[in-house]
Amino acid sequence: MVSALRATRAAGDAATQPPVEPPVEPPVIDLHDVHKVYGQGAAAVHAVRGITLRVNRGDYVAVMGASGSGKSTLMHIVGCLDVPSSGRYLLEGIDIGELDESQLALVRNRKVGFVFQSFNLLPRTTTVQNVELPLAYAGVRRPERRHRALAALELVGLREIADRTPRTLSGGQQQRAAVARAIVTNPSLLLADEPTGNLDSAATRELLAVLDRSHAGGGTIVVVTHEREVAAHARRVVNIRDGRVIGDRVQVPSGSPESPTDEAVD
Numbered sequence: 001m002v003s004a005l006r007a008t009r010a011a012g013d014a015a016t017q018p019p020v021e022p023p024v025e026p027p028v029i030d031l032h033d034v035h036k037v038y039g040q041g042a043a044a045v046h047a048v049r050g051i052t053l054r055v056n057r058g059d060y061v062a063v064m065g066a067s068g069s070g071k072s073t074l075m076h077i078v079g080c081l082d083v084p085s086s087g088r089y090l091l092e093g094i095d096i097g098e099l100d101e102s103q104l105a106l107v108r109n110r111k112v113g114f115v116f117q118s119f120n121l122l123p124r125t126t127t128v129q130n131v132e133l134p135l136a137y138a139g140v141r142r143p144e145r146r147h148r149a150l151a152a153l154e155l156v157g158l159r160e161i162a163d164r165t166p167r168t169l170s171g172g173q174q175q176r177a178a179v180a181r182a183i184v185t186n187p188s189l190l191l192a193d194e195p196t197g198n199l200d201s202a203a204t205r206e207l208l209a210v211l212d213r214s215h216a217g218g219g220t221i222v223v224v225t226h227e228r229e230v231a232a233h234a235r236r237v238v239n240i241r242d243g244r245v246i247g248d249r250v251q252v253p254s255g256s257p258e259s260p261t262d263e264a265v266d
């Protein structure tokens, strides 16, 4: 009886209570006044000079700026390949400055996928084995590893060439394999530093389609590029000059249904 009363009261209370707010998700990238200085004294290079930047889940950001402006330095920090000289970086709410080397490596493996300009695949190892590597580091067992690597290759349109070595692939195929390797762990963040720098226009378009699909599937992407065509696919463009953010704007990406000029100009 008492418990029935309690239950009634609880139900009544619930009906009059405001709905519980879902927990606020931290940004994927949260940089606060981050600086990076290479070297010391007269030889010191101040590559990043106070960058404050937030990137939320599902964002697709292009980072642009002249050569030497600090884009790669910023990407290395964001990807936990390097640490800031000062300032604070939180990756999905984790304060990167508080981690030791091995914790940093773990976060990198679990949360970040990297694609570089020079594909960085092991040349004598099959494509599927290349894609499996981050899973091996993460301790995923062999049958599941193979299954997931093949699924990632399928996503980038390379399922058929899984057993070939990278040196028998075109540049565009190698870069898509590199994307498969970057996304196979299902990372929180996909970082690409001039991923189309070594690709011709057809391969560039194929790679952009892969990035678009990854974004449409919920991925968070930051891509450094010098090319307008590449930046046009992002939803946001951040401009860097001399280690500082000098522009940050949202745009309608080309390739999206909202884009009025899509495919019309080619």
Ligand SMILES: Nc1ncnc2c1ncn2[C@@H]1O[C@H](COP(=O)(O)OP(=O)(O)OP(=O)(O)O)[C@@H](O)[C@H]1O
Pocket (backbone or CB within 6 Å): 038, 039, 045, 046, 047, 065, 066, 067, 068, 069, 070, 071, 072, 073, 074
């Ligand atoms: N490991 C390093 N040691 C010393 N200086 C470095 C190092 N890495 C980068 N720098 C310097 O920091 C500055 C920014 O370099 P960074 O590679 O971040 O530029 P970037 O914007 O990526 O250029 P690019 O478009 O040419 O790739 C440059 O002056 C560069 O010479």
Ligand SMILES: [Mg+2]
Pocket (backbone or CB within 6 Å): 071, 072, 073, 193
């Ligand atoms: Mg660079």
